[in-house]
Amino acid sequence: AKSSSMFNDPTLEIQELTALIKSDIDALSLAVSELQALQNFESSDRDLSKDSIVHSTTICDDLKSRLMGTTKQFKDVLTARTE
Structure with a gap:
């Protein structure tokens, strides 16, 4: 009889x-951290509108949240898989 486990994959490939x-994931986490640092630096620029700062903060927070999820x-x- 053939096993029908959904985890019947080669261990090495997994x-x-x-x-x-x-x-x-590590590379994306670093990229999001760098983006957030850049956004924080850019937010200190007095020439940026409040809407622009809110928008960039929202984008960074969304990317961070998606990566965490x-x-x-x-x-x-x-x-x-280990259970």
């Missing part, structure tokens, strides 16, 4: 993909 995804989903998948 480990390689997991490492790639973790690396991508994706990271949590990824960790949940890894946890489910």
